[in-house]
Amino acid sequence: MTPPYARIAAELRRRITEGELAPGDRVPSTRQVAAQWGVALATATRALAELRREGLVRAESRVGTVVAEPPPALPPASGAAAPPGDRVRVAAPAPRDGDAARRRPGAGAERELTRERVVRAAIEIADAEGLPALSMRGVAARLGVAAMSPYRYVGSKDDLILLMADAAFGELGYPGDAPEGWRERLEIAGRTLWAIFRRHPWLAQLSPLGRPLALPGLTVHADWALAALDGLGLDPATVLDVHILLYSHVQGLAINLEREAQIAAATGLSEEQWMDVQGPALSAIARSGRYPAFAKVIGGLGEDGYDFRLDDLFELGMRLLLDGVTCLVERSRASGRD
Structure with missing residues (x-):
């Protein structure tokens, strides 16, 4: 069979x-x-x-x-013109003794x-x-x-x-002359990780935060982020917390890259097509009067609607995260002066 x-x-x-x-x-x-x-x-x-x-x-x-592009047509071996639209095949030369073994598939x-x-x-x-x-x-x-x-x-x-x-994880590294400011260095770490997850979305599926992978390629990114936070007056546990929050922001968004690809393959619908299907149900929820805040935001979007972009969410999240770390560092330095 x-x-x-x-x-x-x-x-x-x-x-x-x-x-x-x-x-x-x-x-x-x-x-x-x-x-x-x-x-x-x-x-x-x-x-x-x-x-x-x-x-x-x-x-x-x-x-x-x-589907791959077909190979280009080969020119006629004899010099005669080929019929229009026909692909010419050139016969392979007869094998010599011993060629069979050397040409074994995969050898x-x-x-x-x-x-x-x-x-x-x-x-x-x-x-x-x-x-x-x-x-x-x-x-x-x-x-x-x-x-x-x-x-x-x-x-x-x-x-x-x-x-x-x-x-x-080892495909992208860091500059030898690191910026002096911790914020710039953390921003580089976030953008580098995001670029890697963008290339390889399956990476986000491998391990939860509580079970880190012991990989040299991944440790390079941790070392850069931890070095950026060194000398800011934060205790070691807080330094690790900040690093994990930065990593989780990137990984958390990247998980959606792989899930979106899987759902698109399973349903055959793009994000836009999916929203077109769900649109009437969401509109009905907004008009129900039971969720006034939701209805207000949806109604305020106007005809342009809302464009869901993971890259934009990454940028916004990075700004909010780094602003929060700035407040944390300033508070730590202020308490150190007291």
Whole structure:
């Protein structure tokens, strides 16, 4: 019997080759495939990985899996003009003795495989499809190697996720000549973390605040923030509190990046489309008279309405947080003078 992943890949392949899905169109996500065909996420991941291996689809960050552009037509080998619209295929030369072994599928990729390549391939999958879509088999398919090959470099999926997080957090660092003001330094820390979470939204899902990850790549950000707060007269516990509040502000907003992508994939609705669906219900609540403050704010928005932007909320939160720390530092210095 044909395995389920192959049947799914065959159906999606048919949709692509027959033009039902055009280049750039989104292919059903891993979760959508799993729900539509009634299979496990691992099976859905393997089906999409098969299409990626064939070059029919590609992963696009924060969009998902989309149909790849077809390769350009090759020129006629004989110099004769090709029929309009036809793609010319050039026959491969007959293999020489020993070529079969050297051209074995994945043989070159196996020789070039490293831990860094395994980690980078896993990050690309998580960036495009979310952490639930990640599997060791999917990483192997993306790299074009045997299913068990990544285990030579990474012991388990949990180990792989930690390596991914360490690498992702380590992508951005800090300037060697730090600003003198603590506020500027904390602001740099917040913006650097936000940029990393923007690149890799799945990072926000890994660990709650009370269970910090012991990763060198993440500790770099903590060390910068703690150094910014050094010498301000705050006790060590308060310094840690401020650092955790800064991190939680960034992480708390970033959680919504991944959740929004998951909900959009599951429902097929963008944020704007979702609000269009919910609009009548929200208007009814505002007109009910039971929530006057809510009705006043909603009515005051006018025809332009409200644009929900996480980047704007990040900026506002940073200003309020840093203003609060300013008051805390001034109060600590004032009590020290008394």
